[in-house]
Amino acid sequence: MRVARSLAVVALLPLFAACQFFDGPRESASHVGQTRMQGQLSAADGKLLFQPCGEQRRYVVNDTGGTSVLQQAATLADAQGKLFADVRGQIVPGSGDGQLDLEKLYRVERSSNACEDPNFKLLILRAAGHTPEWNVKVSGKGMVVDRAGQPPLAVPYVEEQLGDGRFNLSSEANNQHIELWVAPQRCVDSSTGSIQHMTAELRIDGKVQRGCGYFGGSRDD
The missing domain is CATH 2.40.50 (OB fold (Dihydrolipoamide Acetyltransferase, E2P))
Structure with missing residues (x-):
């Protein structure tokens, strides 16, 4: 299964010094x-x-x-x-x-x-979009970027809080500049009709793809 494979890939990453780690769900x-x-x-x-x-x-x-x-x-x-x-x-x-x-x-x-879903409790964040298809899964071990026609890309990341509940995750791994920008705003998936509590933008080397996102079981801000 793709999700299981992606999480297995990220578990093998040798560099997590730059990752943002969380011990469990945060409660304000x-x-x-x-x-x-x-x-x-x-x-x-x-x-x-x-x-x-x-x-x-x-x-x-x-x-x-x-x-x-x-x-x-x-x-x-x-x-x-x-x-x-x-x-x-x-x-x-x-x-x-x-x-x-x-x-x-x-x-x-x-x-x-x-x-x-066996992976829900492991995830900090999941975001996805369409045309072309893409999804990002974030856990305490790193970020896995999956795009149509390309193998999953597992990278470490740094989180930056931007205020008003907005934040971005970024990575410079694999000679690529990768950013995931997230904002707390109701979002409707254009393909499934599902309703999620955040909008998301995936930016890779300047190319922007938009979608929706939600916190996994490891985070519930």
């Missing part, structure tokens, strides 16, 4: 009491329900963060009315299984197997 003061969760969204009796991966309980979604999740879910819902969602919020006891006070939406997409 504003996130206290909240949990990042992945699961399934569905509609019942005029309400939106969230069922965490691997659980039977379903929580009524209360969009306390103003994420517009109801409208976004309605846009993407398939014939069965079920979607995968990656969210942050707080479980509140109540009638039935309780309520999810949803504060942040990382992504919503049509998917039947996203809960089983």
Whole structure:
């Protein structure tokens, strides 16, 4: 599988002195009491329900963060009315299984197997775009750039914070200048229709390709 192969390649990189390492998910003061969760969204009796991966309980979604999740879910819902969602919020006891006070939406997409993604917890960031196809996977071991018609490129990187939640990752490895610019702005994938919480630009030797991105399980700013 391409993802597994890419992560294996980056594990072999000899130079990680310039990489930005993280010990685990970072939690700011504003996130206290909240949990990042992945699961399934569905509609019942005029309400939106969230069922965490691997659980039977379903929580009524209360969009306390103003994420517009109801409208976004309605846009993407398939014939069965079920979607995968990656969210942050707080479980509140109540009638039935309780309520999810949803504060942040990382992504919503049509998917039947996203809960089983073995690489999600290892990733800091994933970004991707189209025409031509490209994707970047970032972990504590480095950055893997995968572009259509070219072998995966595994490189170390440096992260620079730019303010307002924006940042960029850069590398000068393999005689190429590589940059990934990321900004916290709702982004719709032009091919799949999935909704992600960040825009992304991949710049390699001056050539710019645009797409969307989201934080993996190793980071949940």
